[in-house]
Amino acid sequence: MSYQVFARKYRPKTFNDVLGQDHVISTLRNAIERNRLAHAWLFVGPRGTGKTTTARILAKALNCPEGPSADFDPESPLCREIAEGTSLDVMEIDGASNNGVDNVRDLRENVQFTPAQGKFKIYYIDEVHMLSTAAFNALLKTLEEPPEHVKFIFATTEPNKILPTIISRCQRFDLRPIPTPTIAKHLQHIATEEGVKLDDPAAWAIAKGADGGMRDAQSMLDQLVAFCGEEITEQNVLEIFGFTSRETVASLTTHLIKKDSPAALELIHQQAESGKELSQLLGELIGCLRALLVTRLDSQASNEGFPEELWKPLVEAAQPIQTDRILALIDTLADTEGRMKWAANKRLHFEIGLIKAIQTLNDIRIGDVIKALAGAGHVEPPPTAPAPTLPETSPDPHSETQASAPASPEVAMEEAMEEAPKTEPSNSEEPSLVAEPTTIPESAPANQATSPPTESTAPPVNEPPVEKVGLDALIASAPDGPPTATIPVGELPPKDTPTPETPAPEPEVVAPPEPETPEEDEFHNDPLIKKALEIFEGTLRT
Template identity: 40%
Template sequence: MSYQALYRVWRPQVFDDLVGQEFITKTLKNALMTKQTTHAYLFTGPRGTGKTSAAKIFAKAINCRYQKDGEPCNECETCQAITAGRLNDVIEIDAASNNGVEEIRDIRDKAKYAPTQADYKVYIIDEVHMLSTGAFNALLKTLEEPPANVVFILATTEPHKIPTTIISRTQRFDFKRITPQAILQRMEYILQQKNLSYDEKALKVIAKAAEGGMRDALSILDQVLSFGDNEVTMDNALLVTGSVTRDNLTKFLHQVVAKDTSSALATIHDILEDGKDATRMIEDLINYCRDLLLYQQAPQIVEESELGMLDDDFKQFASEVDPELLYQMIDILNEQQENMRFTSHESVYLEVLTVKLSRLRSREVPVAKAQISSDPATDAKVSQLQKQLNELEKSFKELQNSSGAKVTVAKPKKVARPQSQTGEVKLNLSKIYEVLSQASKSELLQVRELWGDLLNMLNVTQRALMNVAQPVAAGKGGIVIGFEYDILCQRAQADQELQDVLENNLSRLLGEAPKLIFIPGNRWPEIRQRYLSEHGTASNEATKKEEVSKTQTVPPIVSKAQELFGADLIEIKND
């Protein structure tokens, strides 16, 4: 028999083999044991996380007459026929190539007939978001009035493209990205079963490169085994994945921070001559800068995600580098990564990137005390300046006492920083005021209740960006969203695709498509107060409550609640 890829040979055959999806497997097994299965399921999640495998296992379990604890036996004729793809009652369809109305109508017509061999007829529709609008409408009719003994399992990587009318008629399961630790354990188990030698550090590189997909991890492992003659080594793993070693990344960033441009360019050339992928290097640099930032705030998170591969050089560098410099680096790296998609001269972009990074400056450059005290000439200069300052202060006091008059020194006027300064978030106050003029507490509470559902409808990158944001005001036709960090607010304002996805999903959840306005969260109190002062308080419900509260005695428990949650979210009801 010809060679089969690892991800096919080691494809899960029972629910317990699915890695990293314990909540989903437990729910499905309980439903099978208690005979509480439904007629339609929706499996969503990133690629390679087990959606199709779970669908096939479910098809076997629901038709297996010897199932135990919700698991198929995999030994009876029905289980073996489904595993081999020979059972006519389990139909797997690729919606990418069968997305027309006629194909779905054909499914609807055939679904009316009873299964021929199994107890249930199971339709597994992969990448269901590729169906046309007409095909979705044809499928909707079947889901509204499902035939007996028919189960539909819809699988997709992009659930936001599926109409809510379809989603509402299914039982939805969101498959998570698999953790690097779980991927590592699965690969170790497979290699031990095959009696193959491996370097644990090499497996950690593969687990990280897989980005949460078990199928991707096994495909990379397959390549490494073929390249290394059934031996997994660190060098082979780096060559196959195109990854750059952490030592090289640390060396490069050290040179960039030290403004040693020539050495940094030499390091770049050495890395490219070793056959590393330029695009992959930028991605590794972004992840490395992200790890540095996170390590400064929450070291345990980075330790877990890096599988204990952090060395002393990384920890020392994280304690020295300025976070503001890392923010700027990540912005430039993201911009350059986007530009490199449209060029064939990747090395040129890397060289330009190196020069840009080397010329960055921190907004605040801390001077270490050790550096000041280590130079005798500097110490003498500081002492002389301090002596001169003391003499000036003494002369000033004598002049004030001898004249008998009060001498004042005019303080320089503070110059307000313009709001449109480069690097700051641009705000359109007229649009914000337009939303505030129609904003209400009930609308805001409704949006906040749906916020978690909205985030679940985004992809991983979009969800990570919006996790640090929350709605602060909502009204008819508009929502104001505040971000914890200015730099992420800027990124959201520039991401038109993100705005389109948010508005599209909100229209499904709310029944209307509100206009979204992004603002930095720390500026929200100032904007709100300015709006109240400019537009009066007669039409503002929150201000009315404040005026009433001024004339009444507020109990201490109410004051504490207002302090914790905000006065605009507290409603007082008398018994």
């Protein structure tokens, strides 16, 4: 017999051989044992997860000699024919090349014939989403009410392209990506059967690169055996497929946590120069951060295949980093991963995203502010000096003016008036409005811009002096209406007293009309003007 690749040689033959799809296998086994068989099944999942394999095993269980039975003999003639694709009762149809209405019409004519050997006539359509809309509609009636001896099995990687009317007539099973430890363990089993020594780190690297697909992992192992021979190491896997070692991912994660931008950029440069896939390196970095985050919540969680000598220093280095900071790192790098998918210069986007991620560790977040404010609330205020207390009685009769009892407002006002310098108000010098609080004397009006100083506007004697800020006084002194163009000289309101820094503004005065200039005299005495006035009997107006 000619050579068979590992993906075909080690394909599962029974329900017990299927790995990583326990939820599907359990449901199918129970349905067969309880004789609750549907007439159509739909298997959905990514590539290499076992859709075709599960469909063939289900067909064997339905058409085995002692069946339907979940525990059948895979070496029986009928089961071997189904496994090899030569059975007359199991029709495997490629949906990509048989997607027209004519193909569905032929199928509808053939379903009327009874099976040749088994109990059921089974139609397996792979990549069923490739059927046209017209073909789907032509299949609806047969799919809803097929003959008793007919079963349909569909498989697809894109269920969103299948009509909802088709999906509603089927039992849907979602096959999940196979876990990495399961793939690595199965690869070790295959290597043992083939007499090949496969290191555990190498098996983990292959399983990680397969991204949940068992067929991809088996194909990579087949290629490694052809390249390396009887011994496969992790370095061989990294060289052939361009994967990133655990040491490199751990080093990059350490540089990121320690905010060492130069070292992180240098590592990216080395990986790019050696031909490594930067998108895969970024995915590994995000996976490492995610493992660190999960480890904080569950100490028994998986460490993403890192050896203990690498994982323990990583956990210790990430201990000072808060959980929300790690979440911010993952968000930033995930956005970078989305941009790198369609970017031509992946290295540029990787470096920019890494620098942004390091900067997020230095950002002040709202949680930091809340903690700082909460901590500041418990700080005791500094001690203040007690207010001085004045003695109730004074032994010195001459110190009665320093007693604690304040003087009456009338006496305080009279003393302030006596101490104030006597100045005569003038038209040129008026009280100034400054930015600092000032005490307006009793001769100053409350509103200097709208009314002249009068005796009625002075504050009462029994009230303390009114203090007003310069800006408030300016706003209060602003006129209510719009300013007029000209103001007669005799009705000018009193101006504000200028500040010492600026000179006093000049009052606006309407100048009388100026006498005619010599140029106007020449115009009036011009002979042509005079002749025109005589002819038209006109006069000149000024």
